Amino acid sequence: MSEKKVNVAVVGATGAVGNQMIVCLEERNFPVKSLKFLASARSAGRMLRFRGDMTAVEELTENSFKDVDIAIFSAGAGTSEKFAPIAAQCGCIVVDNSSQWRMNPDIPLVVPEVNPHAIAAYTKKGIIANPNCSTIQMVVALNPIHKKCGIRRLVISTYQAVSGTGKKAVDELFDQTRAMMNFQNYETKVYPHRIAFNCLPHIDKFMENGYTKEEMKMVNETRKILEDDRIGITATTVRVPVYYSHSESVNVETLQHISADEVRSLLQNAPGVKIMDDPQNNVYPLATDAAGQDLTLVGRIREDKSIENGIDMWIVADNIRKGAATNAVQIAEILAKDYL
Numbered sequence: 001m002s003e004k005k006v007n008v009a010v011v012g013a014t015g016a017v018g019n020q021m022i023v024c025l026e027e028r029n030f031p032v033k034s035l036k037f038l039a040s041a042r043s044a045g046r047m048l049r050f051r052g053d054m055t056a057v058e059e060l061t062e063n064s065f066k067d068v069d070i071a072i073f074s075a076g077a078g079t080s081e082k083f084a085p086i087a088a089q090c091g092c093i094v095v096d097n098s099s100q101w102r103m104n105p106d107i108p109l110v111v112p113e114v115n116p117h118a119i120a121a122y123t124k125k126g127i128i129a130n131p132n133c134s135t136i137q138m139v140v141a142l143n144p145i146h147k148k149c150g151i152r153r154l155v156i157s158t159y160q161a162v163s164g165t166g167k168k169a170v171d172e173l174f175d176q177t178r179a180m181m182n183f184q185n186y187e188t189k190v191y192p193h194r195i196a197f198n199c200l201p202h203i204d205k206f207m208e209n210g211y212t213k214e215e216m217k218m219v220n221e222t223r224k225i226l227e228d229d230r231i232g233i234t235a236t237t238v239r240v241p242v243y244y245s246h247s248e249s250v251n252v253e254t255l256q257h258i259s260a261d262e263v264r265s266l267l268q269n270a271p272g273v274k275i276m277d278d279p280q281n282n283v284y285p286l287a288t289d290a291a292g293q294d295l296t297l298v299g300r301i302r303e304d305k306s307i308e309n310g311i312d313m314w315i316v317a318d319n320i321r322k323g324a325a326t327n328a329v330q331i332a333e334i335l336a337k338d339y340l
Helices: 016-027 077-089 116-124 133-149 167-181 213-226 260-268 321-338
Strands: 006-011 032-039 047-050 053-056 070-073 093-096 127-129 151-160 232-239 246-254 273-275 296-303 310-317
Touching: 006 016, 006 077, 006 321, 016 032, 016 047, 016 321, 032 047, 032 053, 070 077, 070 321, 077 093, 077 127, 093 321, 116 127, 116 321, 133 151, 133 213, 133 246, 133 260, 133 273, 133 296, 133 310, 133 321, 151 213, 213 232, 260 273, 260 296, 260 310, 310 321
Parallel strands: 006 032, 006 070, 070 093, 093 127, 151 232, 273 296
Antiparallel strands: 047 053, 151 246, 246 310, 296 310
């Protein structure tokens, strides 16, 4: 980490991901010179803690970015669409966690373990995009395989925690579960159907092609991050009654043959990956294992016997940490070290 200290702003500081960004900045000993908390007018005045000091949240305005070196955004696509260019015009580098800029060809989409070199392109717009949570954990595990033998096709099924929708969804799962266990009526507000004791094959809006926006994010973002538009990708994304951590079943068809043992060896030394793969002793990644940490957990690695070059994997990571906050802070660390 560079000795130079950096003026940082967290936009959307009072939200779940914004709060976790503040935690990550402290945990990772980010070289903060000053830290500004920004949010909507209704959150202005709230006090947040960083390194033992309490600081008031400020209302996000067009004048919020004077003398800020890096602004980490987690406040939704609409806020990012309006304020990220304003911040960039002030000379601030934006790391944006929303979906607003991810597929803009002039804006890098970055997972530091996979394509840190892409950060250099931030100079075009002054903005770097943080990928979708389910995409981040998958490409961390896939990148070593893609580099070694190439990927022809991916078939993905995700099992995503309600925290990916936000606090209201977490509360809804809790309230519905409690109501059902007590034989009481429950309310459905956040999701179109009950989430407690249920699985909803519906994340984000349905598109004309029959896929959801979440599914197409995984398709398009994976190709951009791995820098290979030739990869065939299909995805089904499912919301499940789990509070934290997304789980994914990923079938990988490679261009060249690779054995399950070779995949384990590759991933054993891959940055950001932890192997949990001893099924004979019931060792495989669980959502509860991943919650609260930054590693991507990989297990159930086996050869797909239905095709010539196929590997199956089970991939789990904390969607609020590595899937959002930690990835953004890692990008900011590289900016502070190599570009400021």
